[in-house]
Amino acid sequence: MASAKSFQQKMAELDEILAWFESDEVSLDDAVEKYEQAKKLSAELEKELTEAKNKIEIIDKKFSK
Amino acid sequence: MFGETLSVSEAQNLINENIKASTPALVIEGEVSGFNVNRGKFVFFDLKDDEAILPCFMMVFALKYPLEDGMKVKVLVEPGLTAKGRFSLTVRELQPVGEGSLKKAFEALKKKLNAEGLFALERKRELPEFPSRIGVVSSSGAAGWADFSKILNERWGGVEVLLADVGVQGLNAPAEIIQAIEHFNQESELVDVLVVIRGGGSADDLAAFNHEDVVRAVAASRIPTVVGIGHETDESLAELAADMRASTPSNAAQLVVPDKKDFIRQLVEKNQQATRAVASILESNEEAIQESQESLASFLDNFFQGKGDSLAEKARLLAQLNPENVLKRGYGILRSSGKVITSVTGVTIGQKAELELNDGTIGVTVDGKR
Numbered sequence: 001m002a003s004a005k006s007f008q009q010k011m012a013e014l015d016e017i018l019a020w021f022e023s024d025e026v027s028l029d030d031a032v033e034k035y036e037q038a039k040k041l042s043a044e045l046e047k048e049l050t051e052a053k054n055k056i057e058i059i060d061k062k063f064s065k
Numbered sequence: 066m067f068g069e070t071l072s073v074s075e076a077q078n079l080i081n082e083n084i085k086a087s088t089p090a091l092v093i094e095g096e097v098s099g100f101n102v103n104r105g106k107f108v109f110f111d112l113k114d115d116e117a118i119l120p121c122f123m124m125v126f127a128l129k130y131p132l133e134d135g136m137k138v139k140v141l142v143e144p145g146l147t148a149k150g151r152f153s154l155t156v157r158e159l160q161p162v163g164e165g166s167l168k169k170a171f172e173a174l175k176k177k178l179n180a181e182g183l184f185a186l187e188r189k190r191e192l193p194e195f196p197s198r199i200g201v202v203s204s205s206g207a208a209g210w211a212d213f214s215k216i217l218n219e220r221w222g223g224v225e226v227l228l229a230d231v232g233v234q235g236l237n238a239p240a241e242i243i244q245a246i247e248h249f250n251q252e253s254e255l256v257d258v259l260v261v262i263r264g265g266g267s268a269d270d271l272a273a274f275n276h277e278d279v280v281r282a283v284a285a286s287r288i289p290t291v292v293g294i295g296h297e298t299d300e301s302l303a304e305l306a307a308d309m310r311a312s313t314p315s316n317a318a319q320l321v322v323p324d325k326k327d328f329i330r331q332l333v334e335k336n337q338q339a340t341r342a343v344a345s346i347l348e349s350n351e352e353a354i355q356e357s358q359e360s361l362a363s364f365l366d367n368f369f370q371g372k373g374d375s376l377a378e379k380a381r382l383l384a385q386l387n388p389e390n391v392l393k394r395g396y397g398i399l400r401s402s403g404k405v406i407t408s409v410t411g412v413t414i415g416q417k418a419e420l421e422l423n424d425g426t427i428g429v430t431v432d433g434k435r
Contacts, residue, residue: 007223008195011328014335021342031346038339042332049325049332052222056214058205063231063244 007048014041081145092236093119093154094139094162100132108132112140112154122147123156129239129277130159131173136166141236158236160272167268171275175302178277183284184305190289192309192321196257198225199321200249200288202242205230209264209293209314216318221325227256233263238273246282246290258321259288261303262314265296274301283307293317392423399429409434 017038021031071079095112102108108123110132121142132138139162142154161170178184199217203210205228217226229245232238242261249259261283263274273279274294283290284306293311294301304310311317388398399406401418412418412431420427 014332018335018338018342021339021346026346028346028350031343035339035343039336042336046329046332048223049328054214054218054222054224054226056226056228058228058230059248061229061248063229063241063248064237 007045010041010045010048014038014045017041077146077148077150084145085143088144090141090143090157091154092139092141094137095119097132097136097138098134100134108156110134112138119154120152121154121156123159127156128159130161130170130272130275131177132159132161133169133173136161136169137163138166139236158239160236160239160269160276162269162272164268167272167275171302174275174277174280175305178280178302178306183280188284188308190308192289192291193257194323196224196321198227198254198256200256200259201226201228202231202245202249202259202261203228203263203314204233207233207264209233209262212264213260213262213293213314213318216315217322220318221322224322234266234270234273239276239279242273242276242279243282246279246286250285250287255288257288259286259290260311260317260321261290261292261294261307262311262317263294264314265299271295271299271301274303279303280306291317291320392421395423397422 017034020026020034093112095114098111098113098118100108100110102125106125108125108128110121112119112121121140130138139160140154140156141158142156144152144154147153161167182188201210201213203213210228214226217224227249229248231241231245233242246259246261249256261274263271271294274292280302283292283303289308291309291311292301292304292307293314293316294304295313297312309320311320392398398421399418400421401412401416404411406412406418412434414431414433416431418429418431420429
């Protein structure tokens with residue numbers, strides 16, 4: 001992930017939008033806007049999930065007494 | 066007839082130096098006999114096989130596996146003369162060998178550490194759900210590390226993995242493993258989770274993970290720690306002391322990072338959920354529009370009721386304004402290239418045009434303007 005934090009934050013934002021859809025006072029204009037936000041967020045998240053690579057480093061140190 | 070004369074201590078030093086030069090350290094495997102702890106501090110035992118016997122000495126604090134007569138052990142020793150002139154092997158490292166001896170040491174140490182509460186469930190900490198930095202203690206050339214990193218890369222990305230490359234078997238392994246665990250615990254920025262792994266092997270190969278100080282180092286780690294040694298059926302004391310036991314190195318990777326496939330599935334579901342939500346909002350809006358259209362229609366019905374005459378008149382007026390009806394009355398519409406011509410300035414002499422009448426169109430050519 002770009003950073004674990006931004007991944008979690010975006011996931012939380014997406015969940016917030018989904019929760020908003022369930023609320024009572026939802027106008028069509030707002031709904032369309034939120035829907036576009038949700039699409040954008042999930043596209044970004046999917047990109048992060050599929051493209052992020054791990055960085056593996058062997059510590060340059062001898063471990064012995 | 067004599068060479069240089071030495072004092073007794075000089076002679077002893079010389080002999081020890083010679084021993085050290087020719088035989089600095091030896092690794093010996095043999096059976097323990099005459100095991101004895103003196104004043105709670107000094108350990109004496111003999112190492113023997115069928116033909117020979119060698120006296121050994123070590124400090125109690127250096128003994129990291131419970132010992133008893135009859136156990137087979139492997140020792141790293143430095144031979145020399147004691148101050149009292151007795152030949153003795155000073156034991157630097159010791160590890161039980163063979164399943165029987167290892168099992169005995171394992172059970173005895175398990176009992177001791179369990180009584181101390183090292184394996185207590187209430188000591189176990191939760192692992193972070195999304196670690197961004199992972200410390201690994203393993204051997205870079207070993208299968209366990211290869212399995213771990215393969216599964217880790219398959220499951221998750223964007224993580225920084227730091228490997229402390231240590232020996233995972235043999236007499237030096239415990240010291241290296243402890244150093245590596247301490248290294249991670251002393252860093253100014255701690256990793257989010259620490260993983261200690263080793264692939265499968267014989268009971269002798271896995272012995273380092275039943276070394277008392279290794280087990281204590283795992284228990285003392287400030288960083289939440291996962292230990293995965295050998296196969297599913299292998300149980301090590303380091304695993305029991307860890308916050309979480311992994312059955313294998315691959316399983317350790319599964320425990321420390323989530324699986325991106327699960328999240329991609331979740332994203333698909335969330336997308337569907339959003340689409341369903343918007344669709345249902347649209348639907349309810351359409352219903353509202355339909356309702357308002359219906360109420361408008363019934364309003365108009367009510368409004369015009371009883372005013373039929375004037376409405377019929379208006380309809381007649383509207384009908385008269387319809388171009389089709391105008392054409393029926395003998396008028397025509399002149400067009401050139403699809404555009405309606407409304408002025409003599411809109412055409413030039415010789416220009417072709419069409420004249421639409423009630424029942425068809427006539428092609429015309431402009432031959433003059435007046």
